[in-house]
Amino acid sequence: MHEGFESDLRELAGRGRLRALCERSGVDFTSNDYLGLAESEELRRAAADAVARGVPVGSGGSRLLRGNHPEHEALESEAAAYFGADTALYFGGGYIANFAIFSTLPQPGDLIVHDELIHASVHEGLRRGRADFVGVPHNDIGAFNATVVRWRAAGGKGRPWLSVESLYSMDGDSPNLAELFAVADRHEAMVVIDEAHATGVLGPQGRGLAAAFEGRDNVITLHTCGKALGTVGGFILAPRIIRDFLVNRARPFIFATAPSPFVAAITRVALEVSRTNSERRDRLARLVQFAGSELRRRCNIEPSGSQILPVIIGADQAAVALAASLQRRGFDIRAIRPPTVPEGTARLRIALTLNVNEAIVVDLFKALAEDMRKAA
Numbered sequence: 001m002h003e004g005f006e007s008d009l010r011e012l013a014g015r016g017r018l019r020a021l022c023e024r025s026g027v028d029f030t031s032n033d034y035l036g037l038a039e040s041e042e043l044r045r046a047a048a049d050a051v052a053r054g055v056p057v058g059s060g061g062s063r064l065l066r067g068n069h070p071e072h073e074a075l076e077s078e079a080a081a082y083f084g085a086d087t088a089l090y091f092g093g094g095y096i097a098n099f100a101i102f103s104t105l106p107q108p109g110d111l112i113v114h115d116e117l118i119h120a121s122v123h124e125g126l127r128r129g130r131a132d133f134v135g136v137p138h139n140d141i142g143a144f145n146a147t148v149v150r151w152r153a154a155g156g157k158g159r160p161w162l163s164v165e166s167l168y169s170m171d172g173d174s175p176n177l178a179e180l181f182a183v184a185d186r187h188e189a190m191v192v193i194d195e196a197h198a199t200g201v202l203g204p205q206g207r208g209l210a211a212a213f214e215g216r217d218n219v220i221t222l223h224t225c226g227k228a229l230g231t232v233g234g235f236i237l238a239p240r241i242i243r244d245f246l247v248n249r250a251r252p253f254i255f256a257t258a259p260s261p262f263v264a265a266i267t268r269v270a271l272e273v274s275r276t277n278s279e280r281r282d283r284l285a286r287l288v289q290f291a292g293s294e295l296r297r298r299c300n301i302e303p304s305g306s307q308i309l310p311v312i313i314g315a316d317q318a319a320v321a322l323a324a325s326l327q328r329r330g331f332d333i334r335a336i337r338p339p340t341v342p343e344g345t346a347r348l349r350i351a352l353t354l355n356v357n358e359a360i361v362v363d364l365f366k367a368l369a370e371d372m373r374k375a376a
């Protein structure tokens with residue numbers, strides 16, 4: 001009855017691409033809990049407080065029906081104020097928020113130009129959306145411009161949309177946003193910036209790398225709550241008209257149970273911690289500096305400069321073997337393989353969080369250098 005599934009899984013296994021869930025173990029060099037908030041006292045207290053205030057766990061329905069709760073509304077107005085946008089719209093996760101943006105906003109006749117390394121959730125939205133889309137080489141702002149120019153010359157009449165991440169999840173690098181906005185201004189384009197990995201970590205008060213472009217009427221940002229903010233959820237920050245359009249037209253918003261008001265209440269505290277407490281951010285920045293120089297010195301690998309340190313290996317099996325060896329030594333490091341990353345660029349993705357300290361980073365890079373020497 002399930003032969004199709006079985007043969008597909010066998011084929012994945014044959015290519016060394018079969019995945020399985022495994023328990024958490026080892027020192028955390030894998031999570032996106034960059035500020036160490038997920039298990040923090042602050043968020044535990046926020047949860048206890050939400051219980052004491054009687055905040056419901058479940059929303060009971062769509063936001064457009066009875067599911068709308070004052071905690072959602074409060075969270076959204078606080079997020080809009082923090083991220084410097086007109087409005088915020090809160091979703092159950094960043095994936096579904098990205099899906100909502102790209103499946104709903106670009107209209108027939110528009111063109112979306114996206115970085116080739118854009119997240120899977122954007123691709124999902126593009127496939128379900130009604131506009132044409134095209135990928136351009138990673139971080140090549142000139143290619144965004146050239147693509148729009150070509151499209152206009154060929155008779156493209158709609159609106160161009162430019163889609164990037166502010167900090168790429170598997171590469172830890174960033175596009176030049178000032179140049180991207182110059183391209184956008186030239187072509188009256190909308191810019192959609194996925195800040196998932198920058199939220200809480202980068203920019204003034206952790207507002208992200210698009211903070212310098214806050215409040216413009218051609219910018220939409222996505223901020224996620226499941227990474228540095230330590231909870232779960234995603235915000236679309238946008239001009240009011242776009243929020244109103246999403247509320248009326250975004251199927252993932254309309255036809256889904258609203259996120260938990262309880263989690264919304266905890267996320268309000270996470271935003272407040274992120275806004276007011278730069279100590280965690282500063283500590284992470286120091287760790288990033290330290291780890292970068294250790295990676296260069298011990299492993300001869302150029303660091304990305306951010307809290308996401310890719311170690312590109314190439315072949316899937318070699319990356320998996322290296323990760324397994326580090327796991328045996330007690331480090332939770334995972335191999336990231338295609339299709340999450342392009343073919344031939346399987347890698348270790350080392351994520352720095354406040355769940356580790358400098359001494360553990362030194363241990364990791366000593367082990368990595370040794371394992372890489374053995375494998376060579």
Ligand SMILES: Cc1ncc(COP(=O)(O)O)c(C=O)c1O
Binds near residue numbers: 095
């Ligand atoms: C760049 C990027 N965008 C969006 C998402 C999806 O966000 P979430 O995990 O909150 O659904 C992720 C996380 O996996 C991501 O890395």
